[in-house]
Amino acid sequence: MSDGIPTVTIVGTPDSGFTFDGGSSFGQMNDGFYGESVQSDGRFDHLKQERLFFFNEIADAGGDPSDMGGPGLFFPTTEAKTVHVASSPGLNVTFDSANADNAITQSMATAFAQAMKTDGDIATVNISATTNGHIPLSNHGVGDALDINYINGTHIAQGGAGYAVALKLENAAKADPNVRYVEGPAGNFVRTAGPGSSWTSAPDMGKSELTHVHFEVFAKK
Amino acid sequence: MELTSYVNIAIIDSIIMKNNRHQPLKLLGAAFLLLSTKTAFCHDYPEYMGQYSNIEKSQASSDCNGAKINIWSIGNHVIGTFMLADGSCDSLELPIYNATLEKGKFHFESPGSSESIKGNFIFDGSIEKNAILGRLFQRHANGDLTEISNVTLPKKK
Numbered sequence: 059m060s061d062g063i064p065t066v067t068i069v070g071t072p073d074s075g076f077t078f079d080g081g082s083s084f085g086q087m088n089d090g091f092y093g094e095s096v097q098s099d100g101r102f103d104h105l106k107q108e109r110l111f112f113f114n115e116i117a118d119a120g121g122d123p124s125d126m127g128g129p130g131l132f133f134p135t136t137e138a139k140t141v142h143v144a145s146s147p148g149l150n151v152t153f154d155s156a157n158a159d160n161a162i163t164q165s166m167a168t169a170f171a172q173a174m175k176t177d178g179d180i181a182t183v184n185i186s187a188t189t190n191g192h193i194p195l196s197n198h199g200v201g202d203a204l205d206i207n208y209i210n211g212t213h214i215a216q217g218g219a220g221y222a223v224a225l226k227l228e229n230a231a232k233a234d235p236n237v238r239y240v241e242g243p244a245g246n247f248v249r250t251a252g253p254g255s256s257w258t259s260a261p262d263m264g265k266s267e268l269t270h271v272h273f274e275v276f277a278k279k
Numbered sequence: 280m281e282l283t284s285y286v287n288i289a290i291i292d293s294i295i296m297k298n299n300r301h302q303p304l305k306l307l308g309a310a311f312l313l314l315s316t317k318t319a320f321c322h323d324y325p326e327y328m329g330q331y332s333n334i335e336k337s338q339a340s341s342d343c344n345g346a347k348i349n350i351w352s353i354g355n356h357v358i359g360t361f362m363l364a365d366g367s368c369d370s371l372e373l374p375i376y377n378a379t380l381e382k383g384k385f386h387f388e389s390p391g392s393s394e395s396i397k398g399n400f401i402f403d404g405s406i407e408k409n410a411i412l413g414r415l416f417q418r419h420a421n422g423d424l425t426e427i428s429n430v431t432l433p434k435k436k
Contacts, residue, residue: 132341152393152395152396153393153394153395154367154370154371154392154393154394154395155371155393155394157369158367184393184395184396186365186366186367186370186392186393187342187366187367190367190369191343191366191367191368191369191370192341192342192367192368193341196341197340197341198340198341198342203340205342205365205366205367206366207365207366207392207393208392208393208396211396211397211398211419211420212417212419212425213365213391213392213396213417213425213427214365214427215417215425215426215427215428216426216427216428216429217426218425218426219425220417220425220426220427239339239340241337241339241340241342246339248339260339267344267345267428267429267430268337268344269344269363269365269427269428270342270344270365270366272337272340272342272366274340
């Protein structure tokens, strides 16, 4: 466990079923039983239980729960980080600071451009994170993810105008078959069966409110 | 006792000497001395009031979400830093200004998270025993306000 985030190791395949090792007495994942989730100090670990519940839903739906990603489960890519996101005709791209203007993969840059094209109402977008502020061994770290915190000058928010722009951006990102995971105030969504597969709602597994939209692409193999 | 208090005593002694037949003025002078002395003894160095934060990492994206406030009091003034974690885990801690703390009601402003976006953040809420509660707004360059979130920031031990 690091940074207070429960770590769950998933073992198995869709054919054999999945088991997992979370340091507690968990059972077979896709048989509807996932045991007790009790920490060493005796407290019930709600975060871990919620995460496991979601994994179980993925497995029941025939997906591979290890495709969920997240801490310790990032997807290495064969792509290099070669592209800086830049403004284009009709779209002004800015960053929180120069610290955020780092190179990302061509796949991520293409998905970003596609989302901006899908939602034709976006004139300005501000990026809070490319590879900055994340560990190297994460989907951000390898250049396959972006965080956006302002659209058309309005900060992403839980309600009102900031929520409306977040909803539009999340929908635009989901329209791209190569986007794997979307997270924001309008909901968290994951594709677990490859590019273009259907979206599964991912639960909100945190307590803090989301004030940005994150989206990432499938890693190149 | 600081220099200002000695000056106050000298001034009040002078007043009392000149008006020694006026008892009410003597009392007024004594009260003034007490108030002045108390003021002189108020700390004029920053006194840490604490850190309040609900920042956490998303389990799925490893993004950071939430907000963090560090505040100090200097006499009747409040200074501090504010950070809105909106994706990156290394967002800048921004200075707060126009901060007021009266009867638990807490207000401050800070620059926005992006160097490129004109406008700022405004916080209106309260400081409770173990948390800061309130609403965070974005003030746009044209003065319009839009709410970003309701925040509850537990005090860090």
